[in-house]
Amino acid sequence: MRNVTVENITDVFSAYFGDDADPRSKQVLSSLAKHLHAFVKDVELTHDEWRKGLKALEWAGKLTCPERNEFVLLSDVMGLSSLVDMVNSKPDVTSSSVLGPFHVSNAPPLEIGGDMRGDFAGEVVLVEGTVRDANGAPIPGASVDIWQTAPNGLYSSQDPAQETYSFHGLMTTDDRGRYAFTTVRPVSYVVPDDGPAGDILKAAGRHPWRPSHIHFIVEAEGYHSLVTEVFAADDPYLDQDTVFGVRDDLVMHYVKQPAGSFPEEFELSGQVKEEYSRVDFDFKLALI
Numbered sequence: 001m002r003n004v005t006v007e008n009i010t011d012v013f014s015a016y017f018g019d020d021a022d023p024r025s026k027q028v029l030s031s032l033a034k035h036l037h038a039f040v041k042d043v044e045l046t047h048d049e050w051r052k053g054l055k056a057l058e059w060a061g062k063l064t065c066p067e068r069n070e071f072v073l074l075s076d077v078m079g080l081s082s083l084v085d086m087v088n089s090k091p092d093v094t095s096s097s098v099l100g101p102f103h104v105s106n107a108p109p110l111e112i113g114g115d116m117r118g119d120f121a122g123e124v125v126l127v128e129g130t131v132r133d134a135n136g137a138p139i140p141g142a143s144v145d146i147w148q149t150a151p152n153g154l155y156s157s158q159d160p161a162q163e164t165y166s167f168h169g170l171m172t173t174d175d176r177g178r179y180a181f182t183t184v185r186p187v188s189y190v191v192p193d194d195g196p197a198g199d200i201l202k203a204a205g206r207h208p209w210r211p212s213h214i215h216f217i218v219e220a221e222g223y224h225s226l227v228t229e230v231f232a233a234d235d236p237y238l239d240q241d242t243v244f245g246v247r248d249d250l251v252m253h254y255v256k257q258p259a260g261s262f263p264e265e266f267e268l269s270g271q272v273k274e275e276y277s278r279v280d281f282d283f284k285l286a287l288i
Helices: 009-015 023-043 047-062 071-075 080-088 196-203
Strands: 124-133 142-148 168-171 179-182 213-220 227-233 255-257 274-279 281-284
Touching: 009 023, 023 047, 047 071, 071 080, 071 196, 168 179, 213 281, 227 281
Parallel strands: 124 274, 124 281
Antiparallel strands: 124 179, 142 168, 142 213, 213 227, 255 274
């Protein structure tokens, strides 16, 4: 078409799809163009602003590597990741929440009752629960992929001083659907703010803090995979998560346990003489 105008460019874009275009791709790309075009017209985007946006994307590409995905972080701080999670969440099961940019695949096996703390100092936390279906029945043999920050607020992929799979483990639930492990209490931390995602936060007058949490990917045959994270009820940033990941049903409570009460059948049994905290948290999966 020779006469493309402000008024018709969106329709022209949609008309350029060929007859063999995948219908879902056409739907998604047409809607994306529609909203992008509407955004440009709404704010009357200048050439300088457009170029700045392109440079930010170029910068994100240069920063992205196996240890850090700036595009995921951009999606997170803009609320896009959380919105996709919420749109695709299933009713009557555990809410999904952001994967984040620091997951390390192929974590080593972690036995039920195993320890992720290693040599790190910090308050011992015993985490235990059951993977269930939407009706509450336990799911044996479910895979539970677990990861978190170290006490310094850094994931292993951010911190050269940590081993690759520090604070990572892959557990399989027992015949009762149970998982259980020990770790140290995770801390609040800041997302990387030295790139374009950080510039967005600064431009919006927003802080880069996330409330403390533990990440999980829970999978079982015949069920939808669950990517989620569980947050401490007493964290000061619980209502100010910079990536919008908190949901009411993803809040956990640390319950103090007296010295000398640490249970048997854990890797740390007989070694924890002081007070520790306990978390009980169940996951519910949706049938496919």
